[in-house]
Amino acid sequence: GENVEQHPSTLSVQEGDSAVIKCTYSDSASNYFPWYKQELGKRPQLIIDIRSNVGEKKDQRIAVTLNKTAKHFSLHITETQPEDSAVYFCAPYTGGFKTIFGAGTRLFVKA
Amino acid sequence: DARVTQTPRHKVTEMGQEVTMRCQPILGHNTVFWYRQTMMQGLELLAYFRNRAPLDDSGMPKDRFSAEMPDATLATLKIQPSEPRDSAVYFCASGTQYNEQFFGPGTRLTVL
Numbered sequence: 001g002e003n004v005e006q007h008p009s010t011l012s013v014q015e016g017d018s019a020v021i022k023c024t025y026s027d028s029a030s031n032y033f034p035w036y037k038q039e040l041g042k043r044p045q046l047i048i049d050i051r052s053n054v055g056e057k058k059d060q061r062i063a064v065t066l067n068k069t070a071k072h073f074s075l076h077i078t079e080t081q082p083e084d085s086a087v088y089f090c091a092p093y094t095g096g097f098k099t100i101f102g103a104g105t106r107l108f109v110k111a
Numbered sequence: 112d113a114r115v116t117q118t119p120r121h122k123v124t125e126m127g128q129e130v131t132m133r134c135q136p137i138l139g140h141n142t143v144f145w146y147r148q149t150m151m152q153g154l155e156l157l158a159y160f161r162n163r164a165p166l167d168d169s170g171m172p173k174d175r176f177s178a179e180m181p182d183a184t185l186a187t188l189k190i191q192p193s194e195p196r197d198s199a200v201y202f203c204a205s206g207t208q209y210n211e212q213f214f215g216p217g218t219r220l221t222v223l
Contacts, residue, residue: 032209043202043214044154051209089154093209098167099144101154 002027002094006102013080014110021105023090024072032093033066033073038104039086047088048075080109113137115205115215123221129191132218134203135184143186144212145178146202154202160186161208193222 003026013019023033034049050057050064050073057064061080066073073092077084090102116135124130136143145157158168158178168178175194180186190197200219204212 034211036212043216045214046211049211091212098156098159099212100156101146103153 002098002100004090004092004100004102006090006105008105009103010106010108012108012110015080015082017080019075019077019080019084019107019109021075021088021090021107022072023074023092023102025090025092025100026071027092027094028071030071030092030094033064034091034093035062035064035075036089036091036101037086038089044089077107080107082109082111085109113213115203115213117201117203117215117218119218120216121219121221123223124193125223126194127192128222129189130193130197130220130222132188132201132203132220134186134188134205134215136186136203136205137213138184140205140207140213142206142208142212143180144204144206145186145188146204147199148202148217149199157188157201190220193220195222198222 005024007022031052036044037047038044048062048064050066061078063076087104087106089104091099118133141162144159147155157170160180163180177189198221200217202217203215206212
């Protein structure tokens with residue numbers, strides 16, 4: 001079946017530093033690659049997504065890069081702030097309308 | 112501002128009791144997902160529907176869980192009988208194919 005792996009599982013950075021989270025998937029039919037952010041006690045919310053015809057997408061301090069050949073995509077956060085502290089999930093869409101969420105990366109931004 | 116709604120927000124029940132959770136997806140969304148979240152398991156897909164038809168419920172324990180969409184405005188997840196290991200937050204999400212999923216606020220279930 002489909003396999004989704006996220007690394008690292010925990011990431012601690014100093015405020016102002018950059019953070020990178022990688023998601024590896026197994027289904028070559030995947031064509032939609034979102035990242036969700038979940039703050040403590042709240043629902044997951046989309047922060048950025050990319051489709052398979054694009055290699056990179058930016059939105060202010062966050063960006064997503066996609067390598068379809070290697071079957072991985074990454075979330076990049078620059079100039080991290082304390083409010084970026086949360087759990088981040090990748091959730092690639094497979095060919096069968098289904099999403100598999102990664103196990104999550106807990107990001108701590110130290111002030 | 113359209114949102115997915117879920118009821119109840121919190122539920123405490125005793126082992127063996129039936130639990131029904133409800134979800135109202137965003138109007139116009141044709142895909143509905145049910146997830147379970149625990150500290151240990153992350154976001155686990157239980158079932159999902161497309162145009163109200165169940166596409167995959169392989170993530171659910173079939174002997175006790177059931178999911179339905181009686182109409183386009185209501186999705187239900189039932190547990191009968193409930194067990195302490197079912198304690199978790201259950202999220203419903205809706206969306207359209209190959210697009211963002213919008214999550215409801217979740218139902219926090221505690222089975223004693």
